[in-house]
Amino acid sequence: FRKLNPGIFYQHNSRPVIIADNLRTPENMGSVLRLAANIGASKTLFISEVAHQFKSYKIKKTASGAIEKTIWKIITYEELENELPDEYRLIALETTTGAQNIYSFEFPDKVALCIGNEKSGIRRDLLKHAKQHIYIPLPGPVTSLNTTHALSIALFEWYRQMTVKIS
Template identity: 45%
Template structure:
């Protein structure tokens, strides 16, 4: 048993009910390592689903690299590849899309009330979310960057947002 497993052996945090758990959407990710990191994060937080949006022209990742980075989380969370036109059919109607992106008009994540049922969208490592993506009810948020570097790895940024969502909804996990 590793140190983390020993630590959490006597701590019992109830997972979110499936109808409440966040959904994580990675758009046009470039590396299977980042996809694996998102799967691991999704399993840590208890996401109900992870979607990797890829268009037909894009290569689908070799899942062996994703699995290596995700570790045991690879089989612990539901995930799939889908095309842009298929995305909406995988998201329940009650969910609100939250785009984590540095775009004009985006709100400071730490000052924004996140929805109870969140479908968090993160974009590619190079170009972020595709230009013009605006889904029904979408909220655009950014992470305030105080230092000289103004970007984060996609999985780190997703972690900041998902754990802020958990903090805001702490009444659900006490």
């Protein structure tokens, strides 16, 4: 296996921003933070009115040490505009009419990847602001993924595409 060198990778690429809209469980919040640390995200934004009520030990347990190794904050929907860097493209990971297959989508270097609530998805107003909607094709009889599983697929597809560009 070729040794990965994140220092070199991020000399040529921007770090992604992760946006999680209204997650319902502290375990999923912890999983998102672990993924953020895995990929080297510049920051993770949790849009939520209730996440501050989650038991921190549940978040920490699922994050598995990543909580201190990544920048994250809980914000309101109204605060998102000020938190999202202007040059980043907001991409919604959501199965919507007109959504593009993730494997035919060309990710931008400066990506803000948004996932939604485990039950209701990404709120309508946020979907309207996204530059693109992408979906993950599922060939089996179950046609949904856990939101954090979907995020991991999308983040590492972004990483794969960026790696190909610099090789």
